[in-house]
Structures are given as C-alpha cells and as structure tokens.
Amino acid sequence: MTQYAAPGQPGSAVAYRPRYDHFIGGDHVAPVSGEYVENVTPVTGEVFTEVARGTDADRARALHAASGAARAWGTTTAQERATVLVEVADRVEEHATELAVAETWDNGKPVREALVVDVPMLIEQFRQFAAVIRAEVGQVEQLGDDTCDYRSFQPLGVVHERLSWTSPLVNAGRVLAPALAAGNAVVLEPALQTPASIHVLMDVIADLLPPGVVNVVTGSADHPVVSGRCPNIFFSDVTAQRDSFLDKALEGFAMFAANQGEISTAPSRALIQTAVYEQLLHLATVRTQELRLGDPLDTDTMVGAVVSLAQRDRVLAYIERGKAEGARLVTGGEASGHYVQPTIFEGDHRSSVFAGDVLGPVVSVTRFDDRDDAVKIANEATAQLGAGIWCRDIALAHTLGHELRAERVWVNNYHAYSANTAVLAEYRRVKHLLVSYSHRGRGHF
Template identity: 40%
Template sequence: VLLKIADRIEQNLEILAVTETWDNGKAVRETLNADVPLAADHFRYFAGCIRAQEGGAAEINELTTAYHFHEPLGVVGQIIPWNFPLLMAAWKLAPALAAGNCVVLKPAEQTPLSIMVFAELIADLLPAGVLNIVQGFGREAGEALATSKRIAKIAFTGSTPIGAHIMHCAAENIIPSTVELGGKSPNIFFEDIMNAEPQFIEKAAEGLVLAFFNQGEVCTCPSRALVQESIYDDFMKVVMKKIVKIKRGNPLDTDTMVGAQASEQQYDKILSYLKIAQEEGAELLTGGAAERLEGDLSTGYYIQPTLLKGHNKMRVFQ
C-alpha cells in the first residue's frame, strides 16, 4: 500500500506541487523538485522498513523462550506545521501506516488545502477510517486531539511553547509523544575556509544563502551566521553576490526562487523583527522591507531577502 501511495504521488506530481504552492506561497520549483518527490520517497523508505523488520526470540532457559512481537499502537494523532504541509505529513503518515496504525491528522489552519487533495488522490488505497483529517484551529482541534483519551500517541511539529504543551497533554494521558520544534540554526565560518579551493568557498557561501530557502520557513535554515572577523569582508562579498541573484516573484513561475510568506501573521512577524533589529542598531546589508510586486501580486505577503549585521545581544539574533 505504501508503495502504491508513492506511485500515486508521483503520478500526480504537478497537481500536488501546484496545490502546495497555492496553499503555502512557496516557489513551485521547490514543490516540484523537493517537497513532493521527497514525500513519495518517504513512503517508499518506510515500505522498505516493513520488509526489513523482523521479530525476535530469546531463550531464557531450557524451558522458556521469549518472543518479541511488534504491534500497532492503535490510533495516533498527528499535528502538521504550515511550512512543509505535504512533506511533514509524509514524515508522520508513512511510519505510522507502516506500523499498522490508524491516523487522525490535523494540518495547520494556514495551509489546509494540499493535504485534502492528497487524501482524495489516495482514498481508494486505504480502508475507510485509516486516515482521518481534522481541520481547525490549534486551540480547538489541536487541543482536542492532544488531550483525547482515544489517542495512543501524539506527534507534533511546530513551535517550542506549543510542543511543550503537547508533551504535557501526553504525559497526563500517559502516552508517548514525538515533537519536532523550532530552531535558530547558526552557521559558523572560520578563517580557514578562505584558504580552500574556490569551489569550496562558493559552497560555503551557498550554505549561508540557504537562509532564504522556502522563504526562510525552515527550522534548520541558517538564520544566524557567525563569521570570523579576519575573513568577514572577503567572505561576505561572495555571499552578497549570490543574494542579489535571488529571483523573487510569482511562486507559480518556475524561475522564482523565493515566494510569499505563508500567512499575514508570519509576514507581520518578520517585518516587526526587521524593525526591531534596525532600532537596536543592526546594520542593514540588503533587503529589510516588504517586497513591492506589481499586478495580482501587489497584495501578497512578499519580503525582500534580508541580511543584517549586528551582535549576539540583539533580539533578532536571539
């Protein structure tokens, strides 16, 4: 079944990719080449895990043998974030289904569409009731799922405060929980990188520019960079050359590299941090404001790729 789901995803690659872009605002080049293909890969991977899984037996003594059986938990609850709606769903769905569980999945209220299209595409591959999708706001639907006595395990990807609350709910019901929470990943660049081959320096700079991948909406994005002072000027010249080449625009254009923020809330939050940073004295190297596009895109939640120079006491750094 998992292999059939993977096949179905690939057969509908363009439909799912465009839907994901409409839903989230990310560039379709990412959904076509990363998000959706990786979702299919996850279902194939866990299909392979099933074949690799073996039971175990141990001889306690000449009269006693212990057998180890892997059994499904039952019904698992899953709460998905808005930055990678389909891919994060695949991360949780594939192993849960591989282990024989039923799933109640709540997508983020900001991105409710693509998971529904996905569920419709695979509806004939799963028995009724195995995959259940509950739409709603976290305070109502997510809370109900996390506190339900009928859930055998809860899995969550999202912010650290909400993750702590999910773990508390799971502890009260004495059920296992898996949480993947926010990050603020720093990249550290020491002076010896400038002694390497030019290709290595280019790759190091690309690593920093990945801060703008998926509009920066990735918990492992290098949103902070610590650059050794002795190489700062030379290294940042390489970085800046790459940033100015980032094409912004219509997310459905396959040449667009950075699309729109996922929601007005996220858009406003980013702009507020940019304002705070400059008020605290951060030096604006590039960007720093909303992206003013024309036509139908004029009201979209677009923000310029921004690079700030400051110190680790600044709120935007922390």
C-alpha cells in the same frame, strides 16, 4: 523557465474544489457546526477555497472512525502494509506536478522547491518505510535453558497529529508513512493556514487506503511552529580558493531563505571566522541579492511568498527590532504584500535580534575568532534543531559537529534529509511473549 498556470486558470495542473469538508471514515463529512473558513493563497492574497471549521465534535468523529479502522488495519501483515505504501508512493509520483502546484498555491513556496524537494521527499518516505517493514523480522532472546522472550511489534492504535504550515505535504508524510507502516490509523489536523494541499493529497491516494485509516479534520486553531535559532558556521578556509566548494558554501549561506525561512531548521544565524569576515560577508551578500523573489509558480523564482500576512507582520516587526537595537541592515528588509526580501543583519551575537528567531527570510551574522569561540557562540541557544559547518578541513568539521548542541548537524551541506526510519519506534510498541518450556516451577513459593 516553466510558468505554471494558477489554479482556476486554463491549463492548471491542479483543480481545487470551491469547498472542502472534513475527510472522515473514507467520506467527505460536513462540519458539525456547519461553519467553514476561507483559505487564502499567499501567492496573490486571494481566497481560493474554503475548508470545514474543526471542533471537538469533529475530532471525536474522526477519532471514532480511526479507532474502528485501526483494528483491521493493525492486523494486516507487514507485507500487506508495505504493498499499500508502495502503491501510495507510486500514485504520488504520478501526480507529482499536481501536488507541487497545490503545495505552492497553499503555502507560497517556489514551485521549483516543491518539485525538487517536497514531493520527492514525500514519495521517498513511503518507499523507505515500506522497505523497512518488509525486511523486518521478530527477535528472540533466550533467557535460560528453557525460557525464551519472543519480541514482535504492535501498533499503538490511533495516531492524532497536528501539522505545521511550514511544509504541509512533507509534514504529512513524516506522520503518515511511519504511522501506517506500523499499523496505525491516523487523524491529521492541518494548520489553519495550509489545509488545502492535504485535501489534494487525499483526493490522490484515498482509494488506496481502507476507509477510516486516514482522516483529516481542518480549520482548527493556529498551530505554533518552533523556530530553531540554527547556526551556520563558516571557517576561514572556505575562501581559500575561488572554486565550486566556495560557491557551494555561498549557496549554503543563502539557505536561510529556503522556503522563505519558514523552516524550523532554517540557518537563521551565520557565524563567520574573523580572518575572512568582511570578504565572505560581501560574497554572501552578493549571492543573497541574486536570489530571485517573485511569482512562486515560475520555476526561475527562488524565494516565494510568506505563508500569511500575519506571519509577514511578525517578520517585519523582527526586522524593525533589529534596526532599533543597532544591528546593521546589510541588505533587504522590505516587503510587498506576502513577499519579504531576503534580509541580512550583522551585529553582536548577544543582541535580541541574534538570539531570537521569526521563521522568515532573515539571517543575523556575527564573527568568531577560533573553533572554541564558534562552539561557545553556537551553543548559546539551549535548544537547537540544526546547525551547519562549512570547512575544507573535514577532520575539524567532524569533531566540531559532536560538540554542537544541535540535534542535526550538516557538514558542508544544509537541509539534506533522510527518511529517518528510526522514528518507526515512536509509532509502535514492542510485545514480549515470554515462554517457559520447563515442566518444573521456579521454586519461589
């Protein structure tokens, strides 16, 4: 066990400033309104810093700075940008503990999660996109004997993104890495609940970037987060043996509580095959009750603090709704301060507590008879960001994965992520240069 010192205490890995201005054009810039917003850590419920309140005037200044920087940054070579991205990744790695503690203090997630998942994912995003653009070449298509289409990539110019509060550093990396790789300048607006760790990140990497290439405007309105109603499907053969695979599947069930369930792809619905329903639900309940809820700065803690009291109240209201409509509360359901116990409901999949979602450490469990029944129940949600399948029959799992509506399907794992370099296309456009080498006209006119 490692117990990290809280910010502001002797020996802490991170030192927050008492006040943060906007970061615009490479400098810290006071808000136009002169107003600041208190930033509360969910770990203790206390104010630990304040950040500038963002207005349209502040956004306009940031966009103007980004527009000016984009012209020069967009003309750099892919090799030059890749070098900068690798330098950013290396710098983040050097400050990994500082950033992990900063993320925990700002967001409430367990520091073990920030150390093992969030910061390594942030590093990997910069390295992966650096590798992609370094290896890329343009394309040429011959359109006839004497005409060629030369294709190259051009940046969009300025990327303006609002970040959710679920995983601030990872969410920042998912924008910064591809946007910078493509040659864009960026304006980030962190969520009102979690702006501070982004400022710590900028303090770490700002000197590696030309002024104005990355800008941060804080203190804007609440950023709503889409919840995915993601199903986690467990077939009967999961319990065929008491082995490491069963243990892995039980860990997969408990993933509904990862990051306190505050993930758009959290598996907030569990479907268990009828033949092993009672047995597997019992094992999953025991596993859930073993999750350690407590101080997020203790590496033994598995479930930390919900991001805000407002979000805690939403979670508790959801739990009360489940009780009122007759869902059985298997375990959990209580809260103290920002800390909500991992909670399991079981009931009818047509009930509102099963159909809804709340971005909290809550899972609703139901049963299914066979694969067709599983697909029917899992696909009841029209929009799903993710789904899980747990099955020893890999052929069944593979074919079933294609029938689910979810954008991302995990088979015998949950929440494994790649850098998803395909999103690079969203941050640039293809330039076509169509050249005719013929001296003759085409004969149209």
